[in-house]
Amino acid sequence: MINPLTGKNFEPSWRIAEFLPEALEFYGGVEARIGRQVWHPLPVMRLAGSDQEWQKIVSKLAVPDVAPWVRGEVAARDGWVGAVDVRGGGWIHAGDFLTGSCEFFKNLGCYQVGDVSRLEASDRVIWCDGAAGLLAGHLGPHRCAKGEILTVRATGWDETCIRIGAGGWLVPQGGEIFRVGSTYEWNELDGLPTEKGRVRVEEIVRRLGGDGFEIIAHHAGVRPILRRSQPLIGPLRGGGWMFNALGSKGSLYAPGMAGRLARWLVDGVEPEPEVDFRKFSVQSDLNESG
Numbered sequence: 001m002i003n004p005l006t007g008k009n010f011e012p013s014w015r016i017a018e019f020l021p022e023a024l025e026f027y028g029g030v031e032a033r034i035g036r037q038v039w040h041p042l043p044v045m046r047l048a049g050s051d052q053e054w055q056k057i058v059s060k061l062a063v064p065d066v067a068p069w070v071r072g073e074v075a076a077r078d079g080w081v082g083a084v085d086v087r088g089g090g091w092i093h094a095g096d097f098l099t100g101s102c103e104f105f106k107n108l109g110c111y112q113v114g115d116v117s118r119l120e121a122s123d124r125v126i127w128c129d130g131a132a133g134l135l136a137g138h139l140g141p142h143r144c145a146k147g148e149i150l151t152v153r154a155t156g157w158d159e160t161c162i163r164i165g166a167g168g169w170l171v172p173q174g175g176e177i178f179r180v181g182s183t184y185e186w187n188e189l190d191g192l193p194t195e196k197g198r199v200r201v202e203e204i205v206r207r208l209g210g211d212g213f214e215i216i217a218h219h220a221g222v223r224p225i226l227r228r229s230q231p232l233i234g235p236l237r238g239g240g241w242m243f244n245a246l247g248s249k250g251s252l253y254a255p256g257m258a259g260r261l262a263r264w265l266v267d268g269v270e271p272e273p274e275v276d277f278r279k280f281s282v283q284s285d286l287n288e289s290g
Contacts (some may be wrong), residue, residue, distance in 0.1 A: 001171050001179075002252050003044050003164060004069040004088040010046070010057045012065050013249060014230055019256045020088060026255035027092065034100030037093070042172065043071070044089035047080045047165030047208075054082040079207075080165065089162050091171050091179075092251040125240040126261070131222035133244060135189060140281055143225040146189050147248070148197030149181030150205065151217035157209050168204030177216075180205045182248075193220045223248045226280065233261045234277030241265070242277055 002023070004016050013019075027039040048054035060066045061084070071085040127133060134142040151173075159172035171179045181204070183197045198218055205213055226232060229247025231254075236242055243261055246253050260271040273279050 001091045001162065001169060002089055002249075003086070003162065003169070005044075005046065005066060005086050008053075008056075010060045010066070012069065013252065014228070016088075016252065017065075017068075019253055022256035022259065023252055023254075026259075027097075030097065030101065034096075034104050036096050036100050038097040038100070039090060039092055040174075041090040042160070042162050044086035044162045044164060045074065046084050046086055047076060047163060048082045049080060049166055049207075051081055057082065057084060085161075091162070091173075094251070124265070126243055127236070127240055128243045130244065130246075131189070131191075131224040133242075134224050134226065135222070139226065139242060139244065139277075141226075143227065144186075144189055145223045145225060146185040146191065146220060147182040147223060148185075148193055148201055148218070148220045149179055150198065150201045150215055151219075152178050152180060152205055152209070152213040153216050154178060154209055154213040163208045166204055166207040168201070168208065170205070170208040178205075178209065178213075180208070189222050191220050191222050193218045230275070231257045232275055232277040232280055233257055233264070233271065236277075237281075 002020070004012060004020070006013050024039065031037055031039065046057065048057055061070055069086055069088055071087050074083050074085045076083040131144050133139060134144055153176055155176055157172075157176070157178065159174065159176075159178075162172070163170045168181060173179055180201055183200050185197070188194075197220065198215075202215075223229070224244055225247045226245035229249055230245065231243075231247075232245045233243050234241065241261070243257065246257070257275065260275065263269040264271060270276065
């Protein structure tokens with residue numbers, strides 16, 4: 001899911017005005033090459049469950065970096081204090097993206113597994129190992145968080161927008177199928193679905209969707225976070241390169257970050273300091289020594 005205005009404070013995702021156009025251009029190019037749709041644009045209905053939350057949202061509507069993303073207030077559903085319509089939202093069908101990409105590269109004859117031990121010794125290896133790499137502790141202190149989601153089937157529910165509220169989200173997938181989440185767990189980072197997580201997400205389902213749904217899948221995963229869900233790229237001290245820390249917003253940030261890493265590797269054009277892993281690792285060393 002991509003949602004331009006996030007969190008309790010109703011603020012723009014970090015640098016979304018730059019990264020969203022890069023992402024949409026990339027996904028459009030992928031769709032043209034693999035012959036299937038992967039980006040599914042949908043407006044976002046942000047719902048407020050209390051007067052305090054609603055007043056916070058209303059107070060932000062005229063803020064310069066918030067206003068461009070808001071179409072305006074809309075009628076709130078029963079049980080909600082208020083709602084706004086947010087533009088620029090949607091979701092990526094990750095399965096179709098990955099399957100289509102693999103088929104594309106296989107047809108080019110360049111999708112194969114080589115000698116991994118030889119690759120590990122190369123300075124051109126890029127480590128995109130997500131939460132597993134962070135949990136191994138090779139990149140410094142992490143802030144990974146486990147999340148659980150449900151896929152449900154429900155008849156008659158509105159499929160025209162993403163709904164966000166009650167600490168969760170509900171994303172229509174088409175054909176009466178919805179994805180709903182998500183939980184946050186910072187201690188048990190095992191990636192396994194739990195009863196506790198299912199109960200919590202079911203509460204979100206009922207609040208955002210209603211009753212009368214069927215659970216058809218329950219998934220868990222670990223968000224790869226090094227700092228505030230902001231991505232990092234750069235060379236590693238022992239050789240190779242890292243591409244990680246995308247947090248819960250990989251669909252938004254991965255295309256733009258991949259482009260930055262490619263320009264760094266091929267043309268020697270270094271990215272902005274705030275996404276340079278070398279800066280983060282130096283600061284981590286200072287924090288540990290201090």
